[in-house]
Amino acid sequence: MLIGLDVGSRAAKAAYYSGDGYEFRIVSSQNWEDLLRDKEGVVVSTGYFRKRVPHDFNVTEITTAIYGVRRFIKRKVDVIIDIGGQDTKVIDIARNDFRMNDKCSAGTGTFLEYIASYFALDVAELAKLHRLAKCAAPINSTCSVFAQSEIVSRLVEGYTKEEVIKGVHHAFAKRIAQMVPKRARSVAVIGGTAKNRGVVEALGKELGVRVFVPEEPQVVNAVGAVEYYLAREGER
Amino acid sequence: MIGITALVPAEVIYSCGEAALDLNNFVPNSKLEPEEKLCAWTAIWRELVLRGKVKIDKLVVVAGGDCYNALVEGEKVELAGKPTHYFTYPFDRDSKVMQEELNALAEFLGGIKEEAFDEVAELKKLALEIHEMRCNGEVSAEKGFLIEVSGSDLMGSLEKYRSAIEEVREEEVDYEYRVALLGIPPIYPDFHAFLQEVGMHVVFDEMPFEFIRHSGKNLKEVARSYANYTFAGHIKHRLRFLESQLRRHRVDAVIHFQQFACHHKLEDRLLRDYLYEKLGYPYMTIEADLPSPTPQQARLRLEAFAERLREVW
Structure with missing residues (x-):
């Protein structure tokens, strides 16, 4: 068996490949060991903790x-937007280039968790x-501190909770759109946040391009680790 | 001992019978948490001086061209009682104006006593030889960087700097890619060693190379040389200089190292447009804040950069 193991800042994901297809499992990062329990095979790791977990090969999540x-x-995809817990990566496939935002939570899953917790909601x-x-609702800031101040102002002005959340999603999408090359015509969004249809819809509007979301957006990098291994097998 | 905060012609300091101490060299290994911080470099050296952790008699601040945060930090040090001089590079590269600046610097230091121009020029020539060895894969980037970055103050002693150069031994460096590191030197002390680990050999460190590139046999020649310090003038000169150096160093990829709250950050777009969009060099930006070992986020970026280079850029 081949095991793609993606241990990121918030969640750990495994893709088990036996030759005829994939099975997936997702747990919290701290419980990554559960993903390898009773499993034997070649482990290809990725994610921030790729070198801290047992592995036969490791590769960065940009490549996976x-x-x-x-x-x-x-379909043809020009750019991948990987919205992770702690960072967001924009990968320009056509030019083999990538950009990352890892200096603040703006445009990352953590920001949306912060917003959800403000409204006492689950991020889902x-x-x-x-x-x-x-x-x-007009929201301009994606800095957690400034966004909260804007949220309070909009609620005081009479916007509903729903309208403020939609505004937050658009601000979030605008922040990410700044990192996307202007010539991109089609974009794939991956990572747990891609399950949020509000964010995906806002991204489509802000970018004005086709946005694809894979069936299992959270396990794309775990699958990519296995696919990378398979593609490189001949070289070993 | 004369504290300096960026590139100040050390030839003049030594010719005035003084020794130079680049305060930045204390920053990457500092554990100090500065108050009132924008740029970590300037905030940390300011605190080191104000708290007496680094002893200097006078301070020379590069106040025009190069580092603007340093200007205010220098004022704080001056108002706390340390004699301070503000050194300015001419934006238009006028060597006559540069010479006036050098004269003012010499006056602040008590005047030229015994010219050290020739000896400093000879030491920089030796440092350039180490640089060539590094380019040829005969010296690691880590060791080459140390010699070059120490060209700003010549390690506080010409003898010490000469010994450090003489101690460098030829070695064989394994690498996959030749990389240019642009911008300010990394605040992460293990940065060059980490790049080497992932197959990237830094053959050109932009600012440290400037530290050993300028010299002259007299004040006039020194002024003419330093007037061409590309970091201080209009960026069009810097872009042209970089283009020629990247070609000369047979560079495969470029890393732009930038610092939080540094005005040079605004140049990233210009560098990217010119070096990546126009000239086609693979380009990566790394931004740092406080000194520490290279953080995981930066390591991830750099490893992914190396993987992308392997996948044929």
Whole structure:
């Protein structure tokens, strides 16, 4: 068996490949050992903790994202946006280039968790409320501190919780869109945040391009680790 | 001992019978947590001087061209009682103006006593030989960087600097890619060693190379040389200089190292547009704040950069 093991800042993901297909499992980062329990095979690790977990090979999540997206999306993708817990990576496949935001939580999963906790919601509920909004409240900042001050102002002005959340999603998408090359025509969004349809819709609007979301956006890098191994097998 | 805060012609300091001490060299290994911080470099050296952790008699601040945060930090040190001089590079590279600046510097230091121009020029020539060995893969980037970055103050003693150069031994450096490190020197002390680990040999450190590139046999020649310090003038000169150096050093990829709250950060777009978009060099930006071993986020970026280079850029 081949095991793609992606241990990131918030979640650990495994893709088990036996030759005829993949099985997946996701746990919190601290419980990554559960993913290897009773499993035997070649482990290809990725994610921030790729060198801290047992592995036969390790590769960065920039490379695994490219290989993983190729497996999941058969259409031409110019750019991959990987929204992680602690950082966001924008990978320009056409030019083999990438950019990362890892200096502040703006445009990362942590920011949305912060917003959800402000409203005493689970982060998974944000998309549901986004759908119910009649308009997006104007929010400009994606700095956690300044955004909270803007949120309070908008609520005081009479915007609903749903409209404020939709506004937050647009601010979030604008922040990420600044990192995306202007010539991109199609974008794939991966990472746990890609499950939030509100963010994906806002990204599509801000970028004005086709946005693809793989069926299992959170395990793309784990799958990509296996795919990278398979592609490189001949070289070993 | 004369504290300096960026590139100040050390030839003049030594010719005035004084020794130079580049305060920045204390920063990468400092554990000090500075108050009122924008740029970590300037805030840490300011605190080191104010708290007496680094002893200097006078301070020379590069106040124009190069580092602007240093200007205010220098004022704080001066108002705390340390004799301080503000050194300015001419933006238009006028060597006559540069010479006036050198004269003012010499006056602040008590005037030229015994010219050290020839000896400093000879030491810098030796440092340039180490640089060539590094380019040829005969000296590690880590050791080459140490010699070059120490060219700013010549280690506080010309003898000490000469010994350090003489101690460098030829070695064989294994690497996959030749890399240029642009911008300010990294605040992470293990940065060059880490790059070597992932197959990237830094053959050109922009600012440290400037430290050993300028010299002259007299004040006029020194002024003419330092007027061309590319970090201080219009960026168009720097871009042209970099283009020629990247070609000369047969560089495969470029890393731009920048510092939080440094005005040079604004140049990243210009460097990227010119070196990546126009000339086609693979380009990576790393931003740092406080000194520490190279953090995991930066390591991830650099490893991924090496992987991308392997996948044929």
